[in-house]
Amino acid sequence: MLTIDNLEDLAISLGVTLCTHVGGKKGLWNTPRRAISIRRGLHPVAHLCTLAHEVGHAALGHDSAAVGWWRAKQELAANRWAARQLITIEEYAAAERVHPSLSGVAHELGVTVFMVEAWQEMYQSGTYARFLMDA
Numbered sequence: 001m002l003t004i005d006n007l008e009d010l011a012i013s014l015g016v017t018l019c020t021h022v023g024g025k026k027g028l029w030n031t032p033r034r035a036i037s038i039r040r041g042l043h044p045v046a047h048l049c050t051l052a053h054e055v056g057h058a059a060l061g062h063d064s065a066a067v068g069w070w071r072a073k074q075e076l077a078a079n080r081w082a083a084r085q086l087i088t089i090e091e092y093a094a095a096e097r098v099h100p101s102l103s104g105v106a107h108e109l110g111v112t113v114f115m116v117e118a119w120q121e122m123y124q125s126g127t128y129a130r131f132l133m134d135a
Helices: 004-013 044-059 068-086 089-098 102-109 113-125 127-134
Strands: 017-021 027-030 035-039
Touching: 004 017, 004 044, 027 044, 035 044, 044 068, 044 113, 068 113, 089 102, 089 113, 102 113, 113 127
Parallel strands: 017 035
Antiparallel strands: 027 035
């Protein structure tokens, strides 16, 4: 699993500037500035998952000005990218054996429930396998 430091290094290697903001959304991707901003004071788990999502936007070349269905498609892709980076099949299986509940799996993996749900959806839809082939 990636750490905050790993994700920050990846963002920098993609030419992304990292900064923070107060209040508002947990994370923001700004395409013209090639910048990711993370809200100050987030719990470390929320920080990790938010940063992974925003780095996903950068890695996938998303346009922060997108609206409507295109924006929704980008959000789904960034969620899936983040989930794939943060959770492996082996880690998920081990966590589920220890804690069969959704919140227990999330706690065991050190990610948010939302990230586990994104991973489960991707795995169940077969997108996870396609993602591995594209890597």
